Amino acid sequence: MTKLLTPLFALAVACVTGLAYSQSPAQAPVAAPAPMAAAVPAQAPTGAKTVQAKVAVCIGCHGIPGYQASFPEVYRVPMISGQSAKYIVAALNAYKAGDRKHPTMRGIASALSDQDMSDIAAYYELNGKEGARAPAATASREPNAKVAALLQKAACASCHGANFSKPIDPSYPKIAGQHSDYLFVALKAYKIENNPTSGRNNAVMSAIARQFSNDELKALSKYVSSLEGELQTRPQARFR
Ligand code: HEC
Ligand code: HEC
Numbered sequence: 001m002t003k004l005l006t007p008l009f010a011l012a013v014a015c016v017t018g019l020a021y022s023q024s025p026a027q028a029p030v031a032a033p034a035p036m037a038a039a040v041p042a043q044a045p046t047g048a049k050t051v052q053a054k055v056a057v058c059i060g061c062h063g064i065p066g067y068q069a070s071f072p073e074v075y076r077v078p079m080i081s082g083q084s085a086k087y088i089v090a091a092l093n094a095y096k097a098g099d100r101k102h103p104t105m106r107g108i109a110s111a112l113s114d115q116d117m118s119d120i121a122a123y124y125e126l127n128g129k130e131g132a133r134a135p136a137a138t139a140s141r142e143p144n145a146k147v148a149a150l151l152q153k154a155a156c157a158s159c160h161g162a163n164f165s166k167p168i169d170p171s172y173p174k175i176a177g178q179h180s181d182y183l184f185v186a187l188k189a190y191k192i193e194n195n196p197t198s199g200r201n202n203a204v205m206s207a208i209a210r211q212f213s214n215d216e217l218k219a220l221s222k223y224v225s226s227l228e229g230e231l232q233t234r235p236q237a238r239f240r
Pocket of ligand 2: 078091094150151156159160171173175178181186200204205210220224
């Protein structure tokens with residue numbers, strides 16, 4: 001399984017979905033473009049792919065509430081609606097370049113041009129804003145003493161913002177309210193070195209994550225996830 005899988009094959013092997021969905025995850029993205037493109041006014045010249053067609057493949061995972069990935073362990077796929085566009089592009093490029101090692105997302109990101117990435121990222125940034133209220137300027141919940149000390153130790157808020165949803169640079173992620181199991185997997189990934197199929201190379205977050213035990217990373221993930229933020233999963237039906 002070290003070979004780069006084609007996105008569709010990877011879809012079939014890398015994800016499991018709730019039993020509530022009758023369509024298999026591998027079929028959903030393929031079946032989606034035609035009705036969606038017809039229902040939404042074209043935003044691109046005839047012949048060019050509309051943004052709805054470009055995000056059709058993403059919806060099969062990121063548009064299904066509670067959708068779980070099974071690699072490298074079972075966790076909910078990250079919420080990307082409401083995430084900042086610059087960070088989405090940065091993350092997609094990191095998967096494409098292999099700095100974020102994740103076979104499914106690498107396959108998907110590798111198939112996207114720079115134009116595709118910026119169209120998709122702009123779409124998801126906006127997709128979250130519609131109907132969402134802006135979070136308060138400070139964290140919506142106080143951490144307990146243990147978590148407060150951990151947050152203090154690495155000055156998390158100095159980059160991710162006092163409410164963890166207003167990073168100091170738009171290429172940094174909003175993390176408030178993100179799924180805790182995903183946050184935990186992401187934080188652990190920054191500690192992994194020299195593994196061909198998992199791990200994240202990011203100098204800043206690697207140095208930070210390595211200061212903590214996995215138990216501490218889990219406590220941080222739980223707290224950050226409990227905060228009100230702007231991230232959402234927007235099911236397909238709502239924006240058809
Ligand atoms: C087969 C399911 C699947 C599909 C389809 C998919 N993704 Fe993902 N995506 C994931 C998983 C799982 C992760 C978490 C990977 C990791 O642990 O780094 C992820 C991570 C991401 C991230 C990083 C989020 C963050 O908070 O850092 C972005 C951005 C993203 N995907 C965008 C997309 C876009 C855009 C598409 C469509 C072009 C897409 N994904 C299609 C499963 C999927
Ligand atoms: C010096 C700035 C800085 C500090 C301090 C910092 N971060 Fe980050 N964080 C970043 C950047 C930049 C990224 C994006 C890295 C990448 O591209 O993978 C990131 C990514 C993350 C991610 C992955 C988000 C996702 O959607 O995949 C999590 C989780 C995270 N940080 C949590 C924390 C926590 C918890 C702390 C404190 C213990 C912290 N960060 C401190 C800059 C910072």
